Amino acid sequence: MTTPEPLLALSGINTFYGQAQVHFDLSVTVGRGHIVCLLGGNASGKSTTMKIILGLVKPRSGDVTFDGASLLGLTTPQIVRRGIASVPEARRLFADMSVRENILMGAFVRNDRDAVAQDLDKMLTLFPKLGQRLSQRAGSLSGGEQQMVAMARALMSRPRMIVMDEPTMGLSPLYVDRVLELIRTINLDGVSVFMVEQNASLALEIAHEAYVLQTGRIVLSGPARALKDDPRVRDAYLGGSEAA
Amino acid sequence: MSSWLDYTINGLIVGNVYALVAVGLALIFGVSRLINFAQGSIYLVGAYIGWVAVVQLHTPLPLTIIVVAAAAALVGLVIERFGLRPLQNSVRIAPLLATIGISFVLDQLVMLTFSPNPRALPSQLPDVRFQVGGGTIGPLDLLIAGVGLTSALLLFVFLRYSKLGWAVRAASQDRDAAMQMGVDVNRVNQAVFGIAAALGGVSGMLVGMYYNQIDTAMSLQATLKGVVAEVVGGAGNVPGAVIGSLLLGLVESYGVAVFGTSYRNLFAFLLLVVVLVLRPNGLFASARQAPPEPLTGTFIAPSRPLRIPRWALLAAAAIFALLPLLPVSFYVLQTLINAWLLGMLALSLTLVAGTIGQVSLGHAALLAIGAYTSALLSLSAAVPVGLAIIAGGLMSAALGTILISPSFRLRGHYVSIATLAIGEIVSLVILNWESVTRGPIGISGIPPLSLFGYDLVSPASIYWFSFAVMVALALLQARLLGSHLGRSFRAIRDDDIAARAYGLSLNRYKSLAFIFGGFAAGVSGGIAAHLYSYINHETFNTQQSILALTVVILGGLGNVVGAVVGSVALVGLPELFRIAAEYRILIYGIVLLLLVRFRPQGLLGTI
Ligand SMILES: Nc1ncnc2c1ncn2[C@@H]1O[C@H](COP(=O)(O)OP(=O)(O)O)[C@@H](O)[C@H]1O
Numbered sequence: 095m096t097t098p099e100p101l102l103a104l105s106g107i108n109t110f111y112g113q114a115q116v117h118f119d120l121s122v123t124v125g126r127g128h129i130v131c132l133l134g135g136n137a138s139g140k141s142t143t144m145k146i147i148l149g150l151v152k153p154r155s156g157d158v159t160f161d162g163a164s165l166l167g168l169t170t171p172q173i174v175r176r177g178i179a180s181v182p183e184a185r186r187l188f189a190d191m192s193v194r195e196n197i198l199m200g201a202f203v204r205n206d207r208d209a210v211a212q213d214l215d216k217m218l219t220l221f222p223k224l225g226q227r228l229s230q231r232a233g234s235l236s237g238g239e240q241q242m243v244a245m246a247r248a249l250m251s252r253p254r255m256i257v258m259d260e261p262t263m264g265l266s267p268l269y270v271d272r273v274l275e276l277i278r279t280i281n282l283d284g285v286s287v288f289m290v291e292q293n294a295s296l297a298l299e300i301a302h303e304a305y306v307l308q309t310g311r312i313v314l315s316g317p318a319r320a321l322k323d324d325p326r327v328r329d330a331y332l333g334g335s336e337a338a
Numbered sequence: 339m340s341s342w343l344d345y346t347i348n349g350l351i352v353g354n355v356y357a358l359v360a361v362g363l364a365l366i367f368g369v370s371r372l373i374n375f376a377q378g379s380i381y382l383v384g385a386y387i388g389w390v391a392v393v394q395l396h397t398p399l400p401l402t403i404i405v406v407a408a409a410a411a412l413v414g415l416v417i418e419r420f421g422l423r424p425l426q427n428s429v430r431i432a433p434l435l436a437t438i439g440i441s442f443v444l445d446q447l448v449m450l451t452f453s454p455n456p457r458a459l460p461s462q463l464p465d466v467r468f469q470v471g472g473g474t475i476g477p478l479d480l481l482i483a484g485v486g487l488t489s490a491l492l493l494f495v496f497l498r499y500s501k502l503g504w505a506v507r508a509a510s511q512d513r514d515a516a517m518q519m520g521v522d523v524n525r526v527n528q529a530v531f532g533i534a535a536a537l538g539g540v541s542g543m544l545v546g547m548y549y550n551q552i553d554t555a556m557s558l559q560a561t562l563k564g565v566v567a568e569v570v571g572g573a574g575n576v577p578g579a580v581i582g583s584l585l586l587g588l589v590e591s592y593g594v595a596v597f598g599t600s601y602r603n604l605f606a607f608l609l610l611v612v613v614l615v616l617r618p619n620g621l622f623a624s625a626r627q628a629p630p631e632p633l634t635g636t637f638i639a640p641s642r643p644l645r646i647p648r649w650a651l652l653a654a655a656a657i658f659a660l661l662p663l664l665p666v667s668f669y670v671l672q673t674l675i676n677a678w679l680l681g682m683l684a685l686s687l688t689l690v691a692g693t694i695g696q697v698s699l700g701h702a703a704l705l706a707i708g709a710y711t712s713a714l715l716s717l718s719a720a721v722p723v724g725l726a727i728i729a730g731g732l733m734s735a736a737l738g739t740i741l742i743s744p745s746f747r748l749r750g751h752y753v754s755i756a757t758l759a760i761g762e763i764v765s766l767v768i769l770n771w772e773s774v775t776r777g778p779i780g781i782s783g784i785p786p787l788s789l790f791g792y793d794l795v796s797p798a799s800i801y802w803f804s805f806a807v808m809v810a811l812a813l814l815q816a817r818l819l820g821s822h823l824g825r826s827f828r829a830i831r832d833d834d835i836a837a838r839a840y841g842l843s844l845n846r847y848k849s850l851a852f853i854f855g856g857f858a859a860g861v862s863g864g865i866a867a868h869l870y871s872y873i874n875h876e877t878f879n880t881q882q883s884i885l886a887l888t889v890v891i892l893g894g895l896g897n898v899v900g901a902v903v904g905s906v907a908l909v910g911l912p913e914l915f916r917i918a919a920e921y922r923i924l925i926y927g928i929v930l931l932l933l934v935r936f937r938p939q940g941l942l943g944t945i
Pocket residue numbers: 111116134135136137138139140141142143
């Protein structure tokens with residue numbers, strides 16, 4: 095079996111905030127059609143990895159390629175237009191806009207109005223609960239509902255890849271399961287997924303590959319199945335940090 | 339005798355005009371978390387373009403409006419593209435200072451082009467008034483109301499139904515998230531500045547027609563009123579800005595009805611300070627809304643200050659001290675006396691703005707308090723001038739600190755607004771409190787400087803006196819900054835939350851900084867009063883506050899030597915090159931802009 099040519103590749107990334115180094119020679123690849131999970135504790139540099147991919151933070155050295163082309167010279171909107179959508183940490187909905195407007199904002203880069211309208215309907219079948227909430231202020235929804243909106247919003251751009259920052263954080267167990275199931279569904283539709291998680295046991299359920307980040311360094315990586323049984327992962331994550 | 343209905347109509351009409359300014363400010367604040375201090379200058383530009391169109395080109399009214407809106411929008415686009423966009427990654431104070439610099443440059447360009455004399459701006463509308471209930475209303479009132487409503491409607495449609503409008507709303511709620519949806523924030527900024535400038539320009543033109551007069555003083559007033567309305571409505575809240583404007587218009591109009599015209603602005607600024615202190619998020623902010631926190635964190639450009647060896651400082655001090663013994667002209671001494679007086683103000687401001695991070699835009703008020711105290715004491719109570727000046731310093735320290743203390747909990751931009759408003763309030767109180775301050779007439783016949791019974795009349799003696807006082811204050815301040823107190827000040831500036839966590843009482847340290855700074859500025863004002871022998875409520879104005887700020891940034895924020903060097907440079911160099919007075923403010927504005935862009939840490943570096 096051959097691994098597919100990677101869709102996204104970060105190679106040799108070193109990132110700094112001022113004097114403080116956040117990433118040390120970080121390399122991560124996401125294969126086409128895969129779900130790849132980046133695990134790590136608090137402040138290990140997971141969110142910064144997301145921001146590097148999206149061009150919100152620029153690394154001091156290293157390269158980020160998507161579909162073979164470097165993303166480093168591009169602005170965030172340009173990167174989004176290449177086909178990367180995001181579900182940011184803490185969802186970051188446009189709180190004072192309606193749910194409908196939030197979802198449609200996801201299609202901001204598209205100009206095919208009719209197809210966008212169809213996709214909105216599709217979202218409502220995928221996230222049936224949102225149907226009754228369309229005209230409500232996004233800020234007034236519960237955390238779980240907001241996560242649904244954030245995922246719908248990301249899908250609206252018809253991305254080739256979605257990056258998600260701790261999509262299950264702060265959700266009730268019911269919603270956690272729902273979110274994981276949805277990620278799998280999205281992935282089965284051909285969208286590659288790169289997700290950042292603290293909740294290792296759940297993430298490893300659905301991921302193909304996983305990386306473990308510790309204070310800015312990748313300390314472990316491999317097929318999710320293998321990592322799930324790795325005692326080092328079990329000790330570090332599956333035991334301790336399930337608090338959230 | 340006007341009826342209450344008339345006052346109400348007038349309040350709503352004026353409020354409508356403010357709304358056109360405030361909505362632009364709210365849009366810009368929403369997207370960039372920036373208070374655009376150049377908004378009033380665009381309003382001024384709009385008024386003068388209107389004048390050119392009406393008086394010289396004889397355009398019909400609808401065309402005039404279109405021309406003004408388009409030209410003002412163009413100015414807004416230029417400001418955004420060349421003034422602000424290059425600063426996107428600079429320290430957070432940079433865009434604020436840039437808009438101040440831009441405002442000075444624009445105002446001066448208008449003044450140089452059209453002269454400072456007021457001009458009439460006829461509205462071309464028939465001069466009739468209709469009876470409505472107990473009041474009257476004229477065609478111009480209707481025009482203003484019509485423009486206001488049409489603009490509101492257009493803006494609503496734009497924000498609600500256009501793609502760019504959605505981008506504006508999304509970016510103002512969460513800039514990063516909007517970028518992740520593919521929104522190009524530069525385009526959003528462009529749109530917002532263009533719209534804000536078009537509305538502001540039309541507003542200036544309408545006001546010019548309303549009073550049938552335009553002059554260059556309109557600019558600062560418009561910025562201030564727009565800011566008041568915007569903050570009352572909740573910074574960044576567009577509908578709030580409209581309501582805040584109408585409210586402000588009514589408050590002013592009723593205030594004028596009861597107390598008289600000279601109280602108009604006083605009510606506006608009191609309203610601002612009350613809202614800032616009690617509801618900094620505006621009247622309509624919901625409780626759960628996070629307070630908009632513009633410009634917190636690394637407010638000041640960090641840098642490694644230039645170390646100047648002690649012997650060099652001593653040598654420089656010795657040269658300046660011996661200067662009057664050399665054959666230098668009276669003119670040189672006069673110029674340097676001005677530099678030493680400005681130096682004292684700059685010492686004060688560099689402490690308050692640089693060391694503890696409260697960027698004051700109303701520092702000239704401290705000069706005024708010191709000057710009036712010293713002048714009145716020596717005139718009415720026959721207090722010896724030396725003592726009176728010290729009393730002026732103490733009064734400025736006490737009153738300045740008391741006035742600013744309700745605003746201690748504000749941060750970043752809000753501090754600047756509050757200090758600007760307090761500065762205006764001080765000037766307006768001086769204007770209106772006639773029994774003490776002699777109101778608009780001012781105080782004349784102030785006794786000359788004297789020390790221990792000897793009048794200081796020769797330029798050399800005045801020079802030595804002011805130089806000695808400034809050096810003493812500088813040494814004291816340098817001592818202070820090297821002490822534990824100085825470190826606490828800087829800790830508060832760099833991270834007030836962490837500083838509080840370490841147990842530092844922010845209010846106490848801010849008070850100490852303002853007390854010390856107030857004293858230095860008050861002494862400077864006191865000396866100035868005795869030098870000038872005449873002062874009034876306009877002697878110490880916002881231009882001086884901004885000049886001091888430019889000096890302080892030029893020298894390096896928080897830098898004591900820098901404050902003095904900056905003063906000598908900004909007072910001395912224009913003299914040296916014999917630059918005509920009317921170009922100086924323009925040059926100060928340009929210096930400020932260049933500094934912000936290319937050397938935010940100033941000549942000697944921030945400390
Ligand atoms: N904008 C920033 N400026 C300075 N330091 C930052 C910034 N964002 C994150 N950091 C620091 O970088 C480190 C990694 O942060 P982050 O990537 O958010 O970690 P994680 O998402 O794994 O919790 C942390 O120590 C954090 O404090």
